[in-house]
Amino acid sequence: MLNTPRTTRKPSPFYLFPFTLLLTLLLCLPWVNAQKPANPQPQPWHINGIVAALDDSQDKVKGYAFDKLAQYKPQDLKSALKKPEDIAGKTANILKNKNVNVSVRSSAALALGNLGASAQPYIKDILNFLKDEQVNVYVRGSAAVALGNLGASAQPYIRDILNFLKDEQVNVYVRGSAAVALGNLGETAQPYHKDIADILKDKQADVYVRASAAVALGKLGKATQPYLKDILDFLKDEDVDVYFRGFAAQALGNLGKTTPSYLQDVADILKDEKVNAEVRAFVAQALGNLGEAAQPYLKDILNFLKDRNVDTGIRGFAAESLGNLGASAQLYLKDILDFLKDESVKSYVRRFAASALENLGEAAQPYLQDILNFLRDERVEADIRGSAAIALSNLGEAAQPYISDILNFLKDEQVKPSIRGNAAEAFNNLGASAQPCLKNILNFLKDENIEPSVRGSAAPILGNLGQVTQPDFKDILDFLKDEQVKPSVRSSAAESLGNLGASAQPYIKDILNVLKDEQVKPSVRSSAAEALGNLKEAATPYLKDIADIIQDEKVDAGVRSSSAQALGNLRKLQVYEVVVILNSVYEPNHQNVNFETWRFLAYFFGGGTNDVKTLLKWLGNPQSLPTQFNYEDSKKTLKVLRDAWIGSQGLERLQQDLATKIARVARRASWKPQDIPLLQNHYNNLKKGGYNQADTVHSAIHDVVIGRWLSLAQNIILIHAAFWLALIFAYPKFPHTLAVFFWNPWIRKILGVGYVGFLLTWVPYFRRQLFEPFKPSLLADAELEHFDDDAYFPESNVIIPDSKEIKALTQALPKIQGQIILEGDSGLGKSMFLRHVVANSKRIFVYLPAQKCDKGVIKAIQNKMHGQAQDAGFLKNLIYSGAIDICIDGLNEVSTDTRAKITDFVDRSFRGNIIMTTQPLEWIPPSTTKTYYLQPLESHQIDLFLVSRQPKLLKDAKIQGKYYKNACIRYLANALNLQQPPEELEAAQRILSNPMDLTLVALMLSQGNTPDLFRLQEQQYNQMAEEFWYKWKYEFPLERFSQAVYQMRLNDENTLPAGQFPQELQALADKKYKMVVRRQSWDREGKAQKEWYFRHDKIMDFFLMQNFLGESTEAETRLIDHMGDPRFRGVYTKSGLTLPFLKRTTEAQSSHRRE
Incomplete structure (x- = not known):
């Protein structure tokens, strides 16, 4: 916002506060130097560093980032930023974040104002920030200034800004800032100029806001023409405070040539002694800003200046305005000089006039001799002579002959050091004009009798010399190394060398040597480093040398830090170089005091890379x-x-x-x-x-x-486990190749490291995988390919052990668990039940005819696995753990020795799931088993059983459907006729209650035959033998075939000799009879082979019985020898019904041949 007019030696008519604030911020930052360009060109890594700093945990670091951003021109930012909208969004987020320090938010607002069109989406946020009464008013004023900098981008929101300006609820200072913002928008705000003028004319409005409106109008150029009279009226209004009328004077001064019609009115105010003197002074300053347009009124300004009735301080303002007139004031230079010499005028008033002399520049050239004489006149006060020295320096080459006089003035110890310092700063303006006097300048800088601060102020002249010769440059370098010269003076001189630019290129090596020279003071070496950094491209070939200085731990930390900053101006710093800058945070004079500066510099010179961000999360006092x-x-x-x-x-x-x-x-x-x-x-x-x-x-x-x-x-365990898992998964496909890994005890134990065998034993899935390849072989004897589960009759009953309760077998034993013996007469369905269980279970089963266990159950299982399960102990463990369920069928059909081996196995495998079937016999069962007694069919079950066979009859059966059912009813009524003798009825009931015999009855009924219950197998055989004779033209070799079956039984074998009786076995296997079946099995090499078996032991008993019939000695011997042998139990049961069988058979066959 506007600044109060004040006594000053420089032309400063009512600066807007935010610009003053911004300038102050920029100048106080450690990277800013007055001799450096005001708007440096941004390097890409610098911009990236600034963007990264906006995410820092410390608010002040964000503030420094915004301040640095404000140093760049918008067009430079636009070219350097890849995505300006990204930084605009990030800046807006910080602005909206109420947890962030208000000064940082203010800087964010100013930064948004510098981003142009990219900031347009966030203008609304700036407006909201302006309205936030909890924010400091000066900070909100900065936000208003930012809006004014946005130009055309702010056009959609000008109405909002105007409303904000009119809102009397808003702080007047902030409203004034909004007015200035509108003024800064220029032509963009043109539609609203009248609104601004109305605020100026509104006497009810706050005077401060009205004054701000006047300043805003003063920025609008020709567009203000219609409102000049309003500004002038405000200026003349004696009811308005003098301070605010000064604002109007400033506005008129800013309008320049657009106000010619009102200049006379302005000048009249200056001449009107009735007008307040301060207002007249403001008018004088305004006229001074008009340049040539004010020339007709210079005399009036001088008269005002000489008017002793006016306060001297106020006259000083008028004197200062003369300097702004430039060449227009040339005609009155003599009067100004005379005024300066007039000792009757207060010295501080003359000092104001002296500042005007400084600003005249080349316009003062015709009076150069007068100025010089004035400078030499020791009777004139020192500070006024200092202004004369500055005036000389502004003359450029024309002042060259008088450099020695300026130097003499600087040496004058009678003059205060501060005044000589100011004159010394002006000395720098001589530039290349001072080159011929380089020797004298260096001698001046070396002169220990001169105050160091004065010499330090004059040192930057070395950087303004332009092209210098080798000998001259050598003198400068010698000066830098001269230990007799104060380090502060040498530092200033060294720093100024960076301003030589390309002209210093031949001497960069020499500057670098100063930086490396350990004999040189650290402060001077730091300045040499800074000079190298300012030389930009010219210093590029020496990047490595500067980097080496940074890494040299023997070098002073301050020198290393300065070198790092210099290098950061030439290229992006690496992490190990950024650390050197960050070290300043840890120095005693920096800890917790402005340390955020160094954090920002770390981002700035390090390019804000991810590595730098990571570093600053941990080092340099992060927030957390x-x-x-x-x-x-x-x-x-x-x-x-x-x-x-x-x-x-x-x-x-x-x-x-x-x-x-x-x-x-x-x-x-x-x-x-x-x-x-x-x-x-x-x-x-x-x-x-x-x-x-x-x-x-x-x-x-x-x-x-x-x-x-x-x-x-x-990993070893995982690889090892993966290896074994791969083996177990591959095993079903390659059992012969991989069997050695699982069934060889040494390989399994050594390569399996102990745990493999344990897992194989107790993990159900692995156990199944071990037996999966052999599943067909394990179940081969169950003849599942010939088993139709739908044909199984599930209504058969069984007596449950202990309770003696009678239940359906399938309910009593829904699954095989533990060790079970299923005992029942031949044909009751023991084997069918086993096949039913195996066919419906998802567990691994092995089905073993008891005859195959002659060498032990383990050996029988090994044979089923084609000899691969060589490790019997491992197989026993698997059985013990329940890996495989075992079905052993027909214990009564084997020798006592085989039965003993089975019993021993069951006793040892008491945790295994084993079910055994047998016909009633005298033996001692294993102690861990439970015996279930299978019962014959009951009367109502016989009828159900017969009818249930219908779907399984031959398709070409003579009797089917309801005829078959009627045939069954008639046959049962006849067979179970209560009129027959009780013995025959009981025998018929017993035979019909046997599912095996009843199945044969059903088959014969379907073929139109009447079954003979007491000779069912004989009747079936006769039908088969008759058909055999018709087909092969010779009698079925009953005697020879029966002898072969007898030998097979003696040897506990169950496979029929297919090679001896091929036609006979085919006849027996005919679907009308099904007396034998053929199934597939595997030999030890895993090759498939076909074998023939009796479908049921009742059929086998029929052929065995043929060896016991007759009156021969051999038959009698057999009858006696096998009477207690359970393998031949069925023969004795059947022989009681069929002793005359052989005679009848012989007669029948003879009769058939005769026909």
């Missing part, structure tokens, strides 16, 4: 340290801290903090074996530096090493 430690971030952090350690050599305080942070990260994260080299590197660094934190890192390494061995062991 990271608390979340994921692996990737921790690893990245340690790498960054490793690079930082390289640059931390010689920086003790920083390195101590760095050691602490390394230990913190090493302790918190979970590391992997591949990170050991990184951790070891940190350990070595910390150990070498003598830091206790090395123990923490060593502990982390130790944990990783242990973890690595554990991981290695884990």
Whole structure:
């Protein structure tokens, strides 16, 4: 906003406060120097660093980023920023964040104003910021200034700004800032000029706001023409405070040539002694801003200046305005000089007039001799003579002959050092004109009798000399090394060398040598580094030399920091170089005092890379340290801290903090074996530096090493397990190839490291996989390919052990669990039940005819597995664990020795699931078994059974459907006729209650035959033999075939000799008879083969019985020898019904041949 007019030696008519504030901020930042360009060209890495700094945890760092951003021109930012809208969005977020410091938010608003069109989406946020009464009014004023800088981008919101200006609820200072913002918008705000003028004319409005409106109108150029009279009226209004009328005078002065019609009115105010003197002074200043247009009124200004009735301080303002007139004041230069010499005028009033002399520039050239004489006149006060020296320096080459006089003035010890210092600063304006006097200048700078501050102020002349010769440059270098000269003076001189630009290129090596020279004071070397940084491209070939200085731990930390900043102006700094800048945070005079400056510089020169961001999360007083430690971030952090350690050599305080942070990260994260080299590197660094934190890192390494061995062991176990898993998955496809891994005890135990066998034994899935390849072979004897589960009759009853309760077999034994014996007469369905269980179970079963267990159950199972299960102990363990359920069929059909082996096996495998079937016999069953007694069919079940066979009859059966059902009813009524003798009825009931015999009855009924219950097998055989004779033209060899069956039984075999009786077996297997079946089995080599078996032992008993019939000695001997043999029990049961069988058979066959 507007600044109060004040006594000053420079022309400063009522500066707007925000511009003053902005200038103050920029000048106070450590990177700004008055001799540097006001708008430096941004480097890409600098811009990236600024953007990164906006995310810093410290608010002040954000503020510095915005301040630095404000130094660049909008067009330069536009070319440097890849996505201006991104930084605009980030800036707007900071502006809206009420938790951020208000000054930082103010800087954010100003930065948005510098981003042009990219900031347009966020103008609304700036407006809201302006309205926030909790924010400091001066800060809100800065936001208003930002709006004014947006130009055309703010056009959609001008109405909002205007409303804001009119809102009397808003602080007047902020409203004034809004008015100035409208003025800065220029032609963009043209539609609203009248609104601004109305505020100026509104006497009810706050006078401060009206004055601001006047200043805004003063910025609008020709567009203000219609409102000049309003401004003039405001200026003349004696009811308005003098201070605010001055604003109107300033506005008129800014309008320049657009106000010719009102200049006379303005000048009349100056001449009107009735008008307040201060107002007249403001008018004088305004006239001074008009240049040539004010020439007719210069005499009036001088008269005002000479008017002793006017307060001298106010006259000083008028004197200052003369300097702004430039060549227009040339005609009155003599009067100004005379005024300066007039001792009757107060000295401080003359000082104001002296400042006007400074500003005349080349216009003062015709009076150069007068100015020089004035400078030499020791009777004139020193500070006024100082202004004369400045006036001379502004003359450029024309002042060259008088440089020695200026130097003599600077040497005059009678003059205060501060005044000589001001004159010395002006001395720098001589530029190349001072080159011939370089020797004298250097001697002046060396003169110990002259105040160091004066010499330091004059030193920058060395940077303005332009082209210098080798000898001259050598003199400058010698001056820099001269220990007799104060370091502060040499530093100023060294720093100024950076302003020589390309002309210094031949001497950069010499400047670099000054930087490297350990004999030179650190302050001078730092200035030499800064000079190198200012030389830009000219210093590019020496980047490595500067970088070496940064890394040299023997070099002073301040010199290294200056070198890092210099290098940061030439290229993006690496992490180990950024650390050197960050070290200033840890210096005693910087700790907790403006440390944010160094954090910002770390971003700025480091390019804001991810590594720099990571570094600043841990070092340089971050707001808080990271608390979340994921692996990737921790690893990245340690790498960054490793690079930082390289640059931390010689920086003790920083390195101590760095050691602490390394230990913190090493302790918190979970590391992997591949990170050991990184951790070891940190350990070595910390150990070498003598830091206790090395123990923490060593502990982390130790944990990783242990973890690595554990991981290695884990990996070995995983690989080992994966290998065995692959084997177990592949085993069903390649059983012969892979069997050695599972069934060879040595390979399984050694390669399986103990746990494999355990898992194979107790994990159900693995157990199933072991037996899966042999499933067909294990169930081959169950003849499942010939088994129709729908044909199974589930209504058969069984007596449950202990309770003696009778239940359906399928309910009593829904699954095989534990050790079970199923006992029942031949044909009751024991084998059918086993096949039913096997066919419906998802578990692995082995179906073993008892005859195949002659060498033991384990051997029988091994044979089923084609000899691959060589490890009998392992197989026993599998059985013990329930890996495979065992069905053993026909215990009564084997020898006592075989039965004993089976019993012993069952006793030893008491946890296995085993079911055995047998006909009633005298023996001692295993102690762990339960015996279930299978019952014959009851009367109502016989009818159901017969009818249930219908769907399974032959398709070409003679009797089917309801005829078959009627046939069954008639047959049962006849067979179970209660009129027949009780013995025959009982026998018929017994036969019909046997499912095997009843099945044969059903088959014969369907073929139209009447079954003979007492000779069913004989009747079936006769039908088969008759058909055999018709087909092969010879009699069925009953005697020879029966002898073969007898020998098979004696040997506990169950496979019929297919090679001896091929036609006979085919006849017996005919679908009308099904007396034998053929099934597939596998030999030891795994090859498939076909074998013939009796479909039921009742059929086998029929053929066995033929060996017991007759009156021969051999038959009698057999009858006696096998009477107690359970294998022949069925023969004795059947022979009681069929002793005359052989005679009848012989007669029948003879009769058939005769026919």
